[in-house]
Every structure is written in structure tokens, then in C-alpha cells.
Amino acid sequence: MSIEQELMALMKRSHALARRKPQDGQSGCHGRQRGAGHILDLLAEQSGVSQQYLAARLDIRPQSVSEAIALLEERGYVRREASASDRRVTLIHLTEAGRIHAADLAQERRAHAIRFFSVLTEEEKETLRALLTKLNTERESDR
16 A cells, blocks of 8 residues: 555545544534534534525535525424525525534534544644645645
8 A cells, every 4th residue: 555545545535434433421512414514514613595595515415405494494493484585495494493403513522633633743733734724725726
């Protein structure tokens, strides 16, 4: 195996481990339907957007967004409302319960990230950030 293949395998493994549910008994955000937490994040930034907008921003299938919205609506985190300017468009709004839940999820993710990277020194974290930024910037410019 080449060093490049090993690095790709390590990055894939790190990504999977970073997304894993915390083992310390906390509920974490990872047991929920994938995408639902990301939808809450976007709605916390900008409520009142269409499902098409959410699908495009998250780069997921519209059907997946629809399923996640149904789940979030069932739990009382979002509400649907017809657009005043275009009745064919349904806008998704975050409820107060949704705002609270989104904030809780964000806090869980922050705590999980701190635990995940706690094995690195501050200097190592800075180096890793610089290297990943370099890789991502280069690959994004390839598109």
C-alpha cells in the first residue's frame, strides 16, 4: 500500500470515528436520522427556506430532505408554511422547540469535537488544520 493510499484509509477511518456516537452515555446527535441535525443547523441560521434550498445546500436528495422534515415536524422542531410570494413553494420554519434542540445538538458536537481532538497538542491541531485546509482548498479548486 502506498503512503497516499494509507493516508486515504486513515482519513476515512478518522471520519467514521469522528461521526461515531459518544461512548460516555450521552445521547449525541449521531443516532438520529442523518441530515436532520444538519437541517436544524441551517434553519437556525436562516429559517423560512424551501426544501429545495435545503437539499441544494446539504447536497442530499430532495426525498431525503422531505423524510427528515417529516421527522422534525413530527417532533415539533419545524413547521411548514406556504410561501406568501409563491403558493407552490412550502417554506420550512424552525419552532422554538427546534431552536432549543438545535442549540443542544451544537453543544453536543462541540463537546464531542473537544474530546475527539484532545489527544493532540495545540500545535498538532494547528498543523492538522493547515494541512486539511490545504488539501481541501486544492481539491475544491479542481471542481
